[in-house]
Amino acid sequence: MKIAVLRETTAGETRVSASPETVKKFIALGATISVENDAGVGASIGDSDYETAGAVVGNLASVLKDADIILGVQGPDPKALKGMKPGAWLVAGLDPFGQRARVDAYAKAGVEALAMEFMPRITRAQSMDILSSQSNLSGYKAVIEAASVYGRAFPMMMTAAGTVSAAKAFIMGVGVAGLQAIATARRLGAQVSATDVRSATKEQIESLGAKAIFVENVAGIEGEGAGGYATEMSDEYKVAQAELVSAHIAKQDIVITTALIPGRPAPRLVSDAQIASMKPGSVIFDLAVAQGGNVEGSKADEIVIKHGVKIVGYSNTPAHLAADASALYARNLFNFLSAFWDKEAGKPVLPDEDEITAAIRLTKDGKVVNERLSA
């Protein structure tokens, strides 16, 4: 049982899919681990750290050779997978909707591609859920970056030279990232309000001490929604939401948008006209920028200034917190593989009838087998 850990090749990707901690744990399960050189550099993990943990460090070819399982953060270029054992697993965040061509290439290459972002939102899979672990850090990071770009301080300070009033922060979309953004902004002393389409989030917002701003006259999504995910909203709702937001956003100093709809472009939540109504110097952080953006005019990895408002967004936010993000990501992968570890076989086995298998398995035996992709 050999597990290969790849160095990420995507630009701006600083994370790594294994940490010395998970390397040790895999070895304890009986696996051998090969790590590509410099895989952990972006996350402040040196090759020697992996070696100390018991891994073999080598170049791509040596790492892939005879590997049964390949771990990655993002999907590797299918060309790089040449010379792989047929039937080997590729476990990573494969972005199946965005990188459909690659998925087909994986199928052709004969690997069994497992897309970690398709992990179902069921209780027992929580510890394997890379979306949660990474969005959580993204939510934190979004606030820190907004604070860094903002020309004022977040907390209220009454000083001899006058009062600095507390920044007003508005979080749009209260999933995992949004909740953490609320928490972080509150910690820094901002006055926080938040909105979402799912009614269950109202109580959650208040449970963090923030104010919930909700569309009242049109019904949103009752309760949590399926698996906690939102769907496209009705036009009527969108109009009501735009109205609500327009009235609220002009008073805000910081806006963090996090709204996503799985498998679709991110909903547009903030229009240019709304941005124009904001005070110059305000900051918008668009966490959904890579999925098309919640904010009109936001560009990934650029600070766009419109009407004096700074619009920020990273194509890959967790990569900006590489060390923690990698540690949690690596744990997610380990939790997943160890949960299915078959002691006798000395390797993980995915039962075909398992809910998790069905959800994450993209390709098997040369074919694309995932329901969501075939639909």
Add this chain to the structure above:
Amino acid sequence: MKIAVLRETTAGETRVSASPETVKKFIALGATISVENDAGVGASIGDSDYETAGAVVGNLASVLKDADIILGVQGPDPKALKGMKPGAWLVAGLDPFGQRARVDAYAKAGVEALAMEFMPRITRAQSMDILSSQSNLSGYKAVIEAASVYGRAFPMMMTAAGTVSAAKAFIMGVGVAGLQAIATARRLGAQVSATDVRSATKEQIESLGAKAIFVENVAGIEGEGAGGYATEMSDEYKVAQAELVSAHIAKQDIVITTALIPGRPAPRLVSDAQIASMKPGSVIFDLAVAQGGNVEGSKADEIVIKHGVKIVGYSNTPAHLAADASALYARNLFNFLSAFWDKEAGKPVLPDEDEITAAIRLTKDGKVVNERLSA
């Protein structure tokens, strides 16, 4: 009574010495205000904002012409002051020790230069104290920037994918900036410890809920010290301090240094060997970098990476929070001038025997008159 507000010319200076609020207040006192064009741009204040407040906006020459008082954030190039009314006041942060040549030039030009950073630390001058108002924001900003550069999260988070432990932050030098740094780091959820040479700060550190780390065997400065300022410490103390810091710093993730000694280079608090003992990925923010730096190898406005540790420091930290920094700075100037405003004369009058006059007046009638400069 004409007051001129200059656009700052120093590189990286984004602040401005008047805000629409203080402009209005000066006008209420009976002054007329001229603001150089684009003076407020860096602080998100447009020329039209000043005009709305009642100021006249124009170019440098028109602004300086007949001005009785010139306001600035930093001292302007003496050449720019040509054509000034003799005896006019120049009120700004003049960096008298660092820019001694300029001071002489101001004297020659016949202006009365008032250095705001020489404001004495007496109760009634608190609202005029630019050092306090700006260091306060610097302390906040240092933590935000450190958090932004740090590859991990500050707060503890126990999550399904594992625990992110709280960052350990160590604040060295607990003046105004250090205290605010403690407060901000604590807000973000870090485990904070702090040290200083003045014994009064111990209680102050604890009053913010942080842990005080103090040299025990050698006496530091009893109580607050003169005006709250520290002096150069004995060699014995320095050795004891280095030992204490060495033992403590290796466990820290974030170090913020703020130690200053007025009129002298900043004390060296962190050596290269100590940096080497820190974990890779740790961050040091050297707030004293412009005064020579508390940290070995720190460079202004650069992220220096030594032994995997990122060392950050801005030559002008408050300029990174331009909006709030300008607002408070402008209030300091207004508080100062209005405190000495003579209703009958329709302008501020500085009595020669006043403690404040003696402290801040650098030049008068063509001569350098300040005690601290002649000493």
Add this chain to the structure above:
Amino acid sequence: MDFISILSIFVMACFVGYYVVWSVTPALHTPLMAVTNAISSVIIVGALIAAAAGGSPTAKWLGLIAVALASVNIFGGFAVTARMLAMYKKKER
């Protein structure tokens, strides 16, 4: 009434006093002092008996004076208490 019953009543009353007084809210300790002062003039009962009885005129006059003194206390005490308590009126909301 024999001595034992009187004593029993007295002992029980001391217990009651102990509990009742400890349950008085501290803010009302001043009125407590005033009202106990007022009720301590039950001694007027003795004074009345002395004043009412024939027999010794001296005793009767002593009794009458005692009645007058106790009356000062009764009326004065309760009135003072009432005045104090008026200050403690629950604010209207």
Add this chain to the structure above:
Amino acid sequence: MDFISILSIFVMACFVGYYVVWSVTPALHTPLMAVTNAISSVIIVGALIAAAAGGSPTAKWLGLIAVALASVNIFGGFAVTARMLAMYKKKER
């Protein structure tokens, strides 16, 4: 003892009971029930009088039985209370 004194004692005792019982900490309500059960067997005093007296043998035997019943209660009640209270021992520190 005349009826009034007895009544007075009784009334005072009711007050005392009221205050004493309300001041019992809620956690000890079960032992309170047990101990009051035990002390309610002071009725043994009556039983003893009946048993001690000559005169009516029936009365005497009734008294003796009552003494026995009350004794069950006294010994049982106090013992049970003691057992319960032992569980509430202040932890050693």
Add this chain to the structure above:
Amino acid sequence: MLAYLISGVFFILALRGLSSPATSQRGNHFGMAGMLIAVVTTLVTHDVASLPEIMGAIAIGGGIGWVTARKIAMTDMPQLVAAFHSLVGMAAVLVAAAAFLNPSAFGIVGEDGLINPVSRVEMGLGIAIGAITFSGSVIAFLKLAGKMSGAPILLPLRHVINLGTLAAILGLIGYFTVDQSPWIFWTVTALAFLIGFLLIIPIGGADMPVVVSMLNSYSGWAAAAMGFTLHNTAMIITGALVGSSGAILSYIMCKAMNRSFISVIAGGFGAEAAVSGGEAKEQRPWKRGSAEDAAYMMQQAESVIIVPGYGMAVAQAQHILREMADVLKKQGVSVKYAIHPVAGRMPGHMNVLLAEASVPYDEVFELEDINSEFAQADVAFIIGANDVVNPAAKTDKTSPIYGMPVFDVDKAKTVFFVKRSMGGVGYAGVDNDVFYMDQTMMLLADAKKMCEDIVKALQH
């Protein structure tokens, strides 16, 4: 008799001792001393014609009582107390009967050779209350001991019958003052036995605690009535004490069970079915605790582990929770917080809130680090958490949360579970076996309110 007064005072001190656990043992000793004084005084001040028999009776009774009290299982306490009450009732009946048969021994014979009318009323009341106490306690005992169905037995027309019997008793006692015929006396006794039986028989098992303390109260009044007859201070004081104590306890219990005291006193109680539970799907028995209970148990504990969950966040109870922990720590209790990886609704949800409330980091533990400590913990205090302590995750393969690691709170000696209702489930929507464990007490209230009440109780 001064001695009787002293004995009465000792009984007062006995109850007073119960105001704090620290003084409670001393209180019990005061009670014993008081009883000894009363007995000895009686023997000394009367001509005792039959000391050996008396000693024998005391020895037999005392022996039985002592042995029973030592042997009985703690769980059988309720029925034991009921049984003891019946004895006091019967003793009162016997004493009253003896007094009727041999009035001169009790010094209640008037100059006309008849029993004093006042004494007759007192005797009548004494025997009636005693008899009610006796038969009522016997029924209560049988029901509690399970020797008789705990279900309420409802006679037709029972209110009419009850009222009629009561009226008859009172009428006869009144008539007794003018006519001292034995038949009246014995009829009163018989009717009283009957009504005690009638009053208790329709009451269901759940209301039994109230009944037992009502009977406790009755036994006190019976003793007081006999005290009037005997002009005995000790009996009067004690009777009043016991009487008020029982009445107050019944009142407190009624309030805790949300029933009207009046309806209980009026005997109209117990008509409703006896269910303690609420909306929970299956009707399994569970115990409700009060803030005082929780305060008391935690004060007595060596170590308390707090398990916060989403409900704490919803109630924003973190500040007062920390306050509670502070008070406990000051009283020497070790307090730790156990944070489940998925407690709350976002990763690190509990950490944010506890940090906000300035809970020191070194008191906060993650699942793996603390789970083994529950076995040593005296108290697990679960506040607004639910799924993360649900043992179904370990045992029930069909449960949606199967496979999630959970806290082993079931291993703690006592579990307090703070939530608003029995009906409310957690995120996963499943029932929780922890509610129904023997050592669990449900603290049903908003988490913030409950913590406030506990803090109040901790500070008295």
Add this chain to the structure above:
Amino acid sequence: MLAYLISGVFFILALRGLSSPATSQRGNHFGMAGMLIAVVTTLVTHDVASLPEIMGAIAIGGGIGWVTARKIAMTDMPQLVAAFHSLVGMAAVLVAAAAFLNPSAFGIVGEDGLINPVSRVEMGLGIAIGAITFSGSVIAFLKLAGKMSGAPILLPLRHVINLGTLAAILGLIGYFTVDQSPWIFWTVTALAFLIGFLLIIPIGGADMPVVVSMLNSYSGWAAAAMGFTLHNTAMIITGALVGSSGAILSYIMCKAMNRSFISVIAGGFGAEAAVSGGEAKEQRPWKRGSAEDAAYMMQQAESVIIVPGYGMAVAQAQHILREMADVLKKQGVSVKYAIHPVAGRMPGHMNVLLAEASVPYDEVFELEDINSEFAQADVAFIIGANDVVNPAAKTDKTSPIYGMPVFDVDKAKTVFFVKRSMGGVGYAGVDNDVFYMDQTMMLLADAKKMCEDIVKALQH
């Protein structure tokens, strides 16, 4: 007499009413009713030979009492109470004397024609306690009214004289049981007057409140002693009530003033000079308050403004302070926080801490916005702030803080000032006139501890 019992019960209810301000008025009415019952019963059950005179005496006394009580300034209350006590004492003396002169009217004559020995002791005690109460109260009155120097007057050998006199009184009362000579009776009376005088004269003005409540207690015991003589339930019950009340009040006051109760009872009090202050540089008078006082006054207030300062930060009292504000708000009090620009030791120091404690931003006000509201505020609650409320900044040009804007806390109706000691000064190191204002109460304790105590008191 049943009526006397009822009257006694009414007096109990009168005191019981004082357990809460809401019921206190009703309590007072119970007291009046009790007194009416006692008086009417006495008149009805005795042959009244002299109704007109009695009515006259009542009318005169009542009139004087009523008018005095209505007219007196609230500030003169202490001396009024002392004066009233002296009347009760004198009344007791007179009644005892009357009883001695006309024992048959009181039914205390034995078969031998002499006064019963027990009654003699009771009478002796009654007249002695009455006389002590009288002379003691007169001295207390004079001192309190300023008609006599408040300074302690220390006789040489006073302990010996006091003890001797007391022994003489007790000895004579003992001897009185065997010899009913009038001289004994009158000597006792005279000695008792003397000792009352001797006991109080050495006590300084500061201890007077304790003295007054001790005398209150004595007047109760005097009434009780006469009740024993008269076999009067009302007097016994009331005497016991008043006696215990006075004793408990003295105890409470001693504790609040940090003096030993025993030393006060033993008459050894007052020897120390009477200064209420501590280490403050000038010895100006100031008032110490308790957590209960603060709790009560704030509960009664419409609006409370909290002024936090560095001391709150040092004590880390922000959480419990917010808790206190929460409780007050729940009770309908408006609570605001006034933050001075330089409160604490860093800019925004208070803001960080209040935010940490989740104080809502809209309750936090800056100097300019709230300073005008102090004039309307019922309570200014200053916690660990000092320089920022020091009026010297406005008035004293020589003060190092002259010119700094400060809160006008002196305009609030009541000021509570929480700090640890009178000695501790603020950052600027200057004394603060606010300590010594009439409406200021110093709450000397660690800020956190004090807030905890106030929260406890607010919740009873």
